[in-house]
Amino acid sequence: MKEISCKLLVIGAGPGGYVCAIRAGQLGVDTVIVEFGKPGGTCLNVGCIPSKALIHAAEEFGKIAHIAGGKDPLGIKVGALTLDLTKTIAWKDGIVSRLNSGVAGLLKKAKVKTVQGWATFRDGKTVEVETETGTQVIHAETVVIATGSAPVELPFLPFGGPVISSTEALALSEVPEKLAVVGGGYIGLELGMAFAKMGAKVTVVEALPRVLTQYDAELTRPVLKRLGELGVEVMLGVKAKGLSTKGDALLVETAEGMNAKVTADRILVTVGRKPLTEGWGLERIDLDMAGKFIRIDDQCRTSMRGIFAIGDVTGEPMLAHRAMAQGEMVAEIVAGHKRSWDKRAIPAICFTDPELVAAGLTPEEAKAFAGEIKIGQFPFAANGRAMTKQGEDGFVRVVARADNHLLLGIQAVGQGVSELSAAFGLALEMGARLEDIAGTIHAHPTQGEGFQEAALKALGHALHV
Template identity: 60%
Template sequence: MADILTPKVLVVGGGPGGYVAAIRAGQLGLDTVLVDAERLGGTCLIRGCIPSKALIHVASLHAEMAEAARTPRFGIGLSAAPTLDFGATIAWKDGVVDRLSGGVAGLLRKAKVRVVAGHAVFSDAKTCSVATANGPVAIAAEHVILATGSLPVELPFLPFGGKIVSSTQALALSAVPEALVVVGAGYIGLELGIAYRKLGAQVTIVEMADRILPLYDAKLTDPVRRWLKAHDVAVHLGARAVGEEGEGLAIETADGARCVLPADRILVTVGRTPNVAGWGLEAMNLAMDGRFVRVDDRCATSTTNVWAIGDLVGEPMLAHKASAQGECVAEIIAGKTRRFAPLAIPAVCFTEPEIVSVGLSPHDVPAGTATIVGQFPFLANGRALSMDAGDDGGFVRVTARASDHRILGIQAVGAHISEFAGEFGTLIEMGAVLEDVAGIIHAHPTLCEAIHESALAALGHAIHV
């Protein structure tokens, strides 16, 4: 007879939303079971955020050494170009993933969460059967947290397989492509495209919109656009992929012409879709919001004691949003009064250079709201210049309401500014005004002095520009 588990909380999905929800529930003393058919960590840890950043790190090191071999700088030169054992690169990347996935397993054990490895299929809203290596396991829970994540969008005329790869497959190639065509100029496509260009691939970008990173304003994306141009990355804007043809990808360009782009790999990064198929969603009687599961500000679905978090419930599809929602739901189940209502969720592009955005840009502010904007260039920041990061067009920009100087949004583009996301988010969540930032002493010499200077600029008295 199959085992029957009756936990207080059942979490389906072991990604950054699911495992955080399970750990927090366990910490709160709730009997918790987590079900996942794959390795713990989900898309972000196993085949997304973490492995891509590892690859980006290696690519940047390789590019710096290759440049030193071509043109010595700072008194550093190499007598030969660097060699690349890409198999060793992938092995190192996998080692990072293994270490973190194992860490998640340890944290779940510490929180006394039982992990059931297998695929769950629901027969009703609170009951599922899990196909495990040792046979089926039945689970009937009081509360269910759905954290099944998302999947790469597959184009019908460019199905994954052969030379056509998703972002997941692009992180596990056996060799650097000679010619890589990236379909989609969002953050995933550009992060991976730039990384492979640094590793020596000839990269071409195809994007239907009229600019790269269309969710960000042109001032933020211009430094990335200039990097692409300076490094011979061809970008076809307003262009449409047609399908695989001959030795490459056929596209229709903005002027209506048709051409074939040579490619031994075609990376399709046109978005992600919530993972709603194959686990019995139809048996759970959940209201939908388009392709997403509908939830309220507590992440509660239309079915009592069924909760949903992360990519399953809508944009932004970001790991840190899922984690925050998971923690929130676990505390609600434990009896705490919580709701998921962040003022802003940080968004980061690990492009060259990096982009970070929290809150509203000047173009997003509702009509009728008067604002003041302060911008400070890294060209005037000592730390940026001392690490050769002042000439890429980077800056920090703050937007505040004119009436009371309340900060509405902060953005930055430049080297290493992904680490600014925490301070940006803190300022907005704490309701900071420009004078608050102006009064904070930022250590010298650091890049984050530009945050201080941007607030001073908005107040009309920046010091270093």
């Protein structure tokens, strides 16, 4: 049994873990990181990156299919087309592989020692790692838990056979003829719309009265319109009950209490994610929990001295960029710097068609927080760049206090608006006011002009609407 000692041990090499380890290494902290799978975690390997690759491929195929159908006004004509999904998946895997190597290289550059295997706590300062060459014992002054999350499995729809999670959906060798998606959240709709563009007949089953409940109804309206255009059937107030005896259909209960079947070759279950808190021996160190998550303070400290936790295992929002920011902060705290978690906004993006971005407070939340507010909304139908991209459906919306015009929230829906998230987040972090955004020159023609115009609208003098 081999034994090593270090100042900092990071368990999990996902976005939060590897960023924490790299930053600690840069600061001269003797760091070891343990990872059972490939570096990059869920996000890089079976989440954010591969899903966006598939979404892009679907978008390109959908555009060409639209043109082939003689419905495009640009004057472009193409013949018959096919999709080799195996080749698409190989291209996606190539991107993931390059990024895996990139993360490994960055860890090495920062002089971080990587141990491949499954870590289990022996006590608050020691873990055992089962590696290919035997058990490795690691003693550490400080430990960071960054074990991430996994898809929630429904007891009546266990993964296997035709029932798949997002992980299996991103590795299919052919497009399902009929795809049932259980869950109308961002993962289900992102992948459901992608497969619909690739030719699948998609049905979304959602138990709640509407989809994308983390966003307000006005923001999601363009997405619902696009779902209809793609032929995606959305069944609301409908509960999934199980798999048919033959395995060729999803059994559901309608809003009226009637039993029905949704015929499907594949059933994609996307009802959320759960923190990975089991199998690591956490019960041996008896950390305080916040429900199913590890409880942390504003410095990501747990209830046990010398143990931090970051990322999905600590609760919502389960976003890679949140984990990264936490990881960087913790590394600097371990190195002796004064840091704390004081974020005004963590932008959330839904990569549907069109895309959704939300940062800060919604109008309803802002009213509850500040009382009287000002709202400015600018439609992309009045934006030249959006029109030239055939992306007029959508808008930018700003929410500010009425008394001092301090920005409280910014939302947008439209083609490619994910790229506006940095500007939204920066404005909120810097404590910008409506006059700051309105007075900043935004390049023309860009969709970013919609941000400035929304601020002008809230001030009562929009120029282009």
